[in-house]
Amino acid sequence: MKTPAIRTALIAVLTACATLPALADDDDLPKMRAIAAGAKLISLEDAQAKALAAKPGTIVDVDLERRFMGRNYDYEFEVIDAEGKEWEVNINARDGSVRSVRQDWFD
Numbered sequence: 001m002k003t004p005a006i007r008t009a010l011i012a013v014l015t016a017c018a019t020l021p022a023l024a025d026d027d028d029l030p031k032m033r034a035i036a037a038g039a040k041l042i043s044l045e046d047a048q049a050k051a052l053a054a055k056p057g058t059i060v061d062v063d064l065e066r067r068f069m070g071r072n073y074d075y076e077f078e079v080i081d082a083e084g085k086e087w088e089v090n091i092n093a094r095d096g097s098v099r100s101v102r103q104d105w106f107d
Helices: 004-016 028-038 044-054
Strands: 058-066 073-080 086-092 098-103
Touching (some): 044 058, 044 086, 044 098
Antiparallel strands (some): 058 073
8 A cells, every 4th residue: 555655746746747748658659640540530639638527637648449349449548636546548539438437446
C-alpha cells in the first residue's frame, strides 16, 4: 500500500505533466494519427477531451486498439485521478462515445 507522502508526491509529478499531450511511445503517435486519418476516426485530441470529461485526471498513456474480430477501433486511455488511482477509459474511435470507464485494480 502506498503511503500518503508517496501518493502526494506522485500526484504532484503527474499534475506537473498535465500540460503534456497524451503520452505514447514516440513512434506510436504518428502511427495512431495515420490510422485515424485513413480510417476516418475522430482525432486523438477529440478522444482525449472525451476521456477527460468521462474521468477527470491526468492521461499517462494512450493506445489505439482494434476491437476483437472487427474493423472498429477504440482509443484506450490510462488516467490518474486526483487521489492517485489509475483508470482505463475506452473511447469509440468512430463516434467518440465512451465505451467504458474502469478502475485499474492492479496498479
